[in-house]
Amino acid sequence: MPRQFRLPLHQPPAWDRATFVSSPTNVQALAALDAWPAWAEGRLALVGPAGTGKTHLARDWARTHDAVVIEATTTGSAPLDLAALRGRPLLVEDADRRSDGDIVDDETLFHLINMAGVDGGSLLLTGRLAPIAWEAAVPDLRSRLNALPVARIEEPDDLVLQAVLRRGFEAAGIRPAADLYPYLMARLPRSAPAALAAVAALDEASIDQGREVNKALALAVLAFGEDDGEE
Template identity: 45%
Template sequence: MTARPSPPGQMRLPLQSDLPDGAEGFVVSDCNRAAVAALEDWPNLIGGAMAICGPAGCGKSRLAQIWAERVGAVALHGAEAALIDPMEIEGRPVLLDRAKDVDDETLFHLINLAQAPGGALLMVARSAPSSWEVALPDLRSRLDAVISVPMEAPDDAVLAAMLDARFAERGIRPQKDVVPYLLRRIDRSAAAAEAVVETLDALHKPVTRALAREALEGTDGSGESFE
């Protein structure tokens, strides 16, 4: 059957979504193990809607993107989901990141489409769908029925992997005591790992524990601020 042209205001999907590389480097630990297990064979056994939720920087979007790459899902982000032509995603798995930013009507239709053969909807948000404020009664009941799997802030194993990856991207080989030192002192998020490595890189010095301490204190060791 020939696909109909997309109505004005709707966007057509590219044949391939821009997704990150596969699961290489993704560390499974206690903070994310339940979500990894939940997605391992989903939606092979049963479709429908599922959500993974957790604090900013916990790796939920990365995990969801790995899932999307594995199953060939269409990746949508927040409010842009309202622009999609439903014919483009019917019968296909869909990843909806920043799901709480989506308007009620669009979210209602996406959940309904997930019930079709071959369909599935993975939502990513900081809080579980059952806690979202919505105006549509029918949407309320659907969100309450969504299986939600929590993720926690990165534990030591995951945060250490994040730091190692950020150092490697910049060609930095820190002394072996630097990462354990940083683990005890930075916020437990991907953003914090990126920020501290960027700060250390900007100093153009061998990355030692002493330099890490200076970076976290915001001085160059002589009392002069980096800013």
């Protein structure tokens, strides 16, 4: 069969609350974000494993409250104008992954935390780990991080995992067989990266082999350790 090509859809992420799947794994985070502007000293750290919706919720919060979005790991940019940011809602993404040379280094993060709660300002930080586990060479920053209020998103449950799979397939332009979702969820690790890796593997195999995305293809491609008794 000739090789098939699936055109990428290139749809921008829909970072809004309406497209976010609420479940017991993220209700604490939702409640904490909705408590703004009553955050303690105007600060909140939103933490959780990769792919569980931190950026989705954080960008929705930033859009709703006209916050300045700062990617902590950005390099090669001019230093932040802290005076211009004073009194503004701020979102700092991937604050736990910053390093020397990034736009948000230890000293900058220290000042951003201190600015929160002053003149109406506030600060939302995202990271995979709780702030108490973030590296900090500056002693005063260490104490600030340890004191940050934390909202957690846990590993995905079935509701969230199915949503991750569905959005992954939609982004790839795939309409899988309906019974593929429960089949995958019963076998995949409970993590969003694992779900998206499965989608990518099935997408590639479907194109290379000219096959539909279904349980038979998943069994052949994802090595679940079962006998291939179906086509």
